[in-house]
Amino acid sequence: MEVKDIFELRKQGKIEEAYNAIRPMYAAHKGHYTTIAMFWIGVDVMRLRYKQRRLEEAYKLFQSLLRLYPTMDDSSLSGQATLLRAAMFVFDHDTNFSILNFVLEWDIITKLTDDDWLMSESNGHPVQSLGMRIVGRVFKEVEGKPTVEMALKAAPILAEALKHSPYNLNNQRYKAMVYSIMGKRNKAINIYRHLLRTRHKSVLYKELSVLVVEQPLKIALLTRAIATQRDEKFRQRMRFQLANMLFNTHKPYAKYEIEKCISARKAAKYAITWEMQNLSNCLKEVSTASEIDHRAFYQAQAAIVEKYVKAIDIL
Structure with a gap:
């Protein structure tokens, strides 16, 4: 069997056969x-092992790839891009793997080409650039461990x-x-x-609600986060947060939110947590x-947020 035959096996999706053939040859x-x-x-095999939940074997394969790559001719840098995708795949499946340390140790970010920072398209939908996907994983890790060092x-x-x-x-x-x-925090x-003056994204309202201190403003921002999120499945957790905030001062609205939350979770076949059930019982x-009162409440909160967003910057 020759290398071209092994690539043909790979093309046919016969990954195990290709792997068993190339190992003794290599x-x-x-x-x-x-x-x-x-x-x-x-x-290919590393990805397959992760899907098979053979995690230890999969990670050993990834380590082998890291040793193998420097010995390979990769003038087109397609191997580098594939190695980066492999690292992201490992990060998505292994909580012990640090994509941040990987990027720093391999000095990856400065080795990316201009094309690696360009968005692409697949089936008519925009696809985030390789560079931004890496940065996204890095900051997902930072978000999970928000320390000054990180x-x-x-x-x-x-x-x-x-840049x-x-x-x-x-x-x-x-x-x-x-x-x-x-x-x-003020910065x-x-x-x-500034972002919210032109981009009314649910995630922006939600994240800003975490940063502000004033409870009424937190409530107002959270209502905007809910209102600008179309999918009820993604609204439900925010509704629970809002219901908790409204419990002491606006109980009818709190009940509206918790009912919507529980209804959405049931529709999505999510478990109803003890905290949610307890709040509902209270x-x-x-x-x-009513729907009319709820709509009026949200409109009032929207006015509060609009005024806050347009105000001069905090020093």
């Missing part, structure tokens, strides 16, 4: 084509991303995240307020706000 001769074949098929490590990666996409909404969100972690708030004797 062990006997680590040439140009056998190395390339070992790399590409190794990536923010400082991630800052150079964000700086590179901002290529300075006005990208997510890059601005990550910038606000760094400011917030570093104790510069983070100003970023969100509001059992309360009359639910």
Whole structure:
């Protein structure tokens, strides 16, 4: 069997057969084509092992790919892009893997080409650039461990991303995240307020509601986050938060929100948590706000948010 036959097996989706064929061939001769074949098929098998939940074996394969890649001719840099996708795949499946450390250790972010920062299209839908997907994973990790050390490590990666996409909404969100972690909350708030003047995104209202201190403003922002999120499945958790905030001062509206929350979770076949059930029980004797009253309440909150967003920046 020759290397071209192994690639044909891979093309046919016969990953295990291709893997079993290339291993002895690569062990006997680590040439140009056998190395390339070992790399590409190794990536396929790594993905397969993760899907099979053979996690330890999958991670060992990834480690092998890291050792193999520097020995491979990759003048087109397609191997680099594939290795990055493999690293993101590992991060998505292994909570112990640090994509931040990987990017820093391999100095990946500065090795990306201009094309790696360009959006593409698939079936008529925009696809985020490879660079932004990496940055997104990095800041997902930072969000999970929001320490000054993590923010400082991630800052150079964000700086590179901002060079290529300075006005990208997510890059601005990550910038606000760094400011917030570093104790510069007002700067983070100003970023969100600037974004919300032109982009009425649910995630922006939601994240800003976490940053502000005043409870009435938190409530107003959360209502906007709910109103601008079309999918009830994604609204339900925010409705629960809002119901808790409204419990002491606006019980009819709190009941409206918790009822909507529970209804959405049942429709999505999500479990009703003890906290949700308990809140619902506490509001059992309360009359639910009418649709008209609820709409008027949301409109009043929208006016509060609009005024806040358009106000001068906080120093």
